[in-house]
Amino acid sequence: ASRVMVASRNYADFASEATFELKKCDLHRLEEGPSTTAVMTREEGLHYYKTMQTIRRMELKSDQLYKQKIIRGFCHLYDGQEACCVGLEVAIKPTDHVITAYRAHGFTYARGVPVREILAELTGRKGGCAKGKGGSMHMYTKNFYGGNGIVGAQVPLGAGIALACKYFGKNEICLTLYGDGAANQGQIFETYNMAALWKLPCIFICENNRYGMGTSVERAAASTDYYKRGDFIPGLRVDGMDVLCVREATKFAAEHCRAGKGPILMELQTYRYHGHSMSDPGISYRTREEIQEVRSKSDPITLLKDRMVNNNLASIEELKEIDVAVRKEIEEAAQFATTDPEPPLEELGNHIYFNEPPFEVRGPNQWIRYKSVS
Amino acid sequence: LLGEEVAQYDGAYKISRGLWKKYGDKRVIDTPISEMGFTGIAVGAAMVWLRPVCEFMTFNFSMQAIDQVINSAAKTCYMSAGSIAVPIVFRGPNGASAGVAAQHSQCFAAWYGHCPGLKVVSPWSSEDAKGLLKASIRDDNPVVMLENELLYGVPFEMSEQAQSKDFVVPIGKAKIERQGTHVTLVSHSRPVGHCLEAAVVLAKEGVECEVINLRTIRPMDIETVEASVVKTNHLVTVEGGWPQFGVGAEICARIMEGSAFNYLDAPAVRVTGADVPMPYAKILEDNCIPQVKDIIFAVKKTLNI
Numbered sequence: 001a002s003r004v005m006v007a008s009r010n011y012a013d014f015a016s017e018a019t020f021e022l023k024k025c026d027l028h029r030l031e032e033g034p035s036t037t038a039v040m041t042r043e044e045g046l047h048y049y050k051t052m053q054t055i056r057r058m059e060l061k062s063d064q065l066y067k068q069k070i071i072r073g074f075c076h077l078y079d080g081q082e083a084c085c086v087g088l089e090v091a092i093k094p095t096d097h098v099i100t101a102y103r104a105h106g107f108t109y110a111r112g113v114p115v116r117e118i119l120a121e122l123t124g125r126k127g128g129c130a131k132g133k134g135g136s137m138h139m140y141t142k143n144f145y146g147g148n149g150i151v152g153a154q155v156p157l158g159a160g161i162a163l164a165c166k167y168f169g170k171n172e173i174c175l176t177l178y179g180d181g182a183a184n185q186g187q188i189f190e191t192y193n194m195a196a197l198w199k200l201p202c203i204f205i206c207e208n209n210r211y212g213m214g215t216s217v218e219r220a221a222a223s224t225d226y227y228k229r230g231d232f233i234p235g236l237r238v239d240g241m242d243v244l245c246v247r248e249a250t251k252f253a254a255e256h257c258r259a260g261k262g263p264i265l266m267e268l269q270t271y272r273y274h275g276h277s278m279s280d281p282g283i284s285y286r287t288r289e290e291i292q293e294v295r296s297k298s299d300p301i302t303l304l305k306d307r308m309v310n311n312n313l314a315s316i317e318e319l320k321e322i323d324v325a326v327r328k329e330i331e332e333a334a335q336f337a338t339t340d341p342e343p344p345l346e347e348l349g350n351h352i353y354f355n356e357p358p359f360e361v362r363g364p365n366q367w368i369r370y371k372s373v374s
Numbered sequence: 375l376l377g378e379e380v381a382q383y384d385g386a387y388k389i390s391r392g393l394w395k396k397y398g399d400k401r402v403i404d405t406p407i408s409e410m411g412f413t414g415i416a417v418g419a420a421m422v423w424l425r426p427v428c429e430f431m432t433f434n435f436s437m438q439a440i441d442q443v444i445n446s447a448a449k450t451c452y453m454s455a456g457s458i459a460v461p462i463v464f465r466g467p468n469g470a471s472a473g474v475a476a477q478h479s480q481c482f483a484a485w486y487g488h489c490p491g492l493k494v495v496s497p498w499s500s501e502d503a504k505g506l507l508k509a510s511i512r513d514d515n516p517v518v519m520l521e522n523e524l525l526y527g528v529p530f531e532m533s534e535q536a537q538s539k540d541f542v543v544p545i546g547k548a549k550i551e552r553q554g555t556h557v558t559l560v561s562h563s564r565p566v567g568h569c570l571e572a573a574v575v576l577a578k579e580g581v582e583c584e585v586i587n588l589r590t591i592r593p594m595d596i597e598t599v600e601a602s603v604v605k606t607n608h609l610v611t612v613e614g615g616w617p618q619f620g621v622g623a624e625i626c627a628r629i630m631e632g633s634a635f636n637y638l639d640a641p642a643v644r645v646t647g648a649d650v651p652m653p654y655a656k657i658l659e660d661n662c663i664p665q666v667k668d669i670i671f672a673v674k675k676t677l678n679i
């Protein structure tokens with residue numbers, strides 16, 4: 001929960017909730033889909049807004065730090081897609097499981113890792129959520145399994161987590177995410193088969209942001225109906241720029257899994273403002289006009305803001321105050337991330353194994369040895 | 375336990391005979407022919423502590439899934455700075471069999487032994503197989519267990535202790551199968567038996583071989599090898615895999631770097647599989663694997679007799 005500084009208006013001036021019409025989802029092998037109306041309370045709206053805004057500003061700060069060469073290597077930013085990770089998170093329980101690929105900073109935050117630990121991991125410092133040893137693509141927390149660098153490899157992993165969920169019988173499910181580029185990986189189809197065969201409680205989620213690196217979906221896939229690619233697995237196509245649409249669809253999908261009906265597939269139609277990674281300007285395979293059009297017509301944060309203001313759930317001033325608070329949090333986190341020391345050299349050998357007595361690890365030559373503790 | 379034919383077929387090589395009948399569908403799972411998929415599923419289940427045993431019908435097929443073994447299993451504990459563990463066992467027959475030709479005869483000891491984050495074990499005797507499997511399952515890390523198809527049919531004596539319920543063989547410790555004074559033979563898996571046969575023949579000629587069964591490829595117990603070389607002053611490594619970048623090559627490199635180097639009276643010698651893809655015809659295949667005569671020849675060469 002977030003404490004929000006309210007502007008001069010009283011609580012009594014705002015509505016406590018409002019009902020919204022949602023875009024209908026395209027369905028595959030489903031008789032009915034998620035609800036096309038959603039109720040959002042004021043608290044929920046403020047929470048979604050703050051969370052999305054935090055992710056937005058965190059990603060923009062990462063862009064800045066990368067250009068200053070304080071972040072190195074790979075950095076895949078999520079700005080534009082915030083409604084996806086936030087909509088998903090608020091529709092499931094903290095005891096459910098999530099796994100995604102490398103565009104993972106938004107999920108890492110949504111699953112509970114503080115911004116300062118994310119930024120410090122990006123800058124490779126000891127205060128990072130993986131002690132600086134993972135980097136952008138390898139961030140984890142409870143019930144969040146990364147952060148995976150090999151395209152598509154996380155999909156079988158997610159089904160495996162779902163298999164364990166079914167085995168343990170605690171009514172937990174696993175959200176297994178991948179992109180439109182990964183959707184053509186063979187191992188995903190192997191996974192669809194086994195998940196359906198064994199009725200695993202797995203929600204396969206394709207975040208379709210229209211481009212796999214520099215290749216548009218039309219150039220990569222014989223069928224761009226990603227929600228149908230699961231064939232025998234029921235699917236739905238969701239407006240990924242609308243946090244409520246994502247929320248309702250996810251609730252629907254989660255219910256399907258928890259009822260023991262097996263896996264289900266969701267395609268979230270979304271967009272990334274940045275290029276594939278920080279080394280990709282993102283304008284050689286798409287036009288600036290296209291990016292600008294999405295920003296002005298479909299930005300997920302603007303969409304939410306307009307909904308809240310137009311339905312008297314919040315005032316512009318109040319939301320501006322949230323913006324200010326978010327900026328402050330990001331600045332402080334960035335300050336931490338740039339001043340925290342790098343991990344000590346001794347850390348180099350640690351965590352090779354889990355729950356193992358200490359042993360020695362070889363360095364670049366036979367005389368350099370590091371101790372490895374787990 | 376999951377893998378192809380492990381449940382209702384009782385295992386392609388009958389290793390899991392009776393398990394499905396006893397434990398049912400929930401615990402013994404037949405998979406479709408989808409190595410990359412089911413290996414990834416096994417690794418994911420391991421991350422949530424289901425402790426799966428993932429069987430490869432042979433390790434040749436593990437190549438299709440090797441990304442999941444290395445990138446998803448081996449590296450995750452390190453990348454997550456210890457917050458995600460992957461307690462999993464990958465097991466199955468490895469190396470040469472009989473007449474199965476090139477695509478079904480590769481030894482993966484060197485490939486998996488190369489990677490930090492994995493443990494790699496290679497049983498020879500029944501005691502090794504039982505003790506190492508139990509130790510591997512109890513280990514909280516990804517373990518690759520390289521069995522051998524031809525050894526599945528070979529009986530070994532087992533002590534009372536080895537037959538007891540909680541008998542484990544520690545991972546990372548080699549075993550001296552035969553004491554000797556003139557030369558150290560280091561091997562793993564099936565060739566250990568060949569070394570012992572060679573030792574019997576050589577003993578008649580007055581050469582006493584010390585035969586070391588590595589049992590674990592990674593982490594390798596080089597200390598036991600070093601102590602032996604200090605005693606015998608001669609080293610011959612024996613393995614079924616190809617020579618280049620193999621297990622023997624690693625042993626030789628480590629001996630050179632360590633205290634035992636100064637005790638060598640002759641360069642260390644490697645006996646390995648022939649450096650070719652495995653041919654089919656029996657006469658060719660027989661000459662591609664290290665035979666007893668090859669070991670004896672290597673010993674005599676290094677002892678200059």
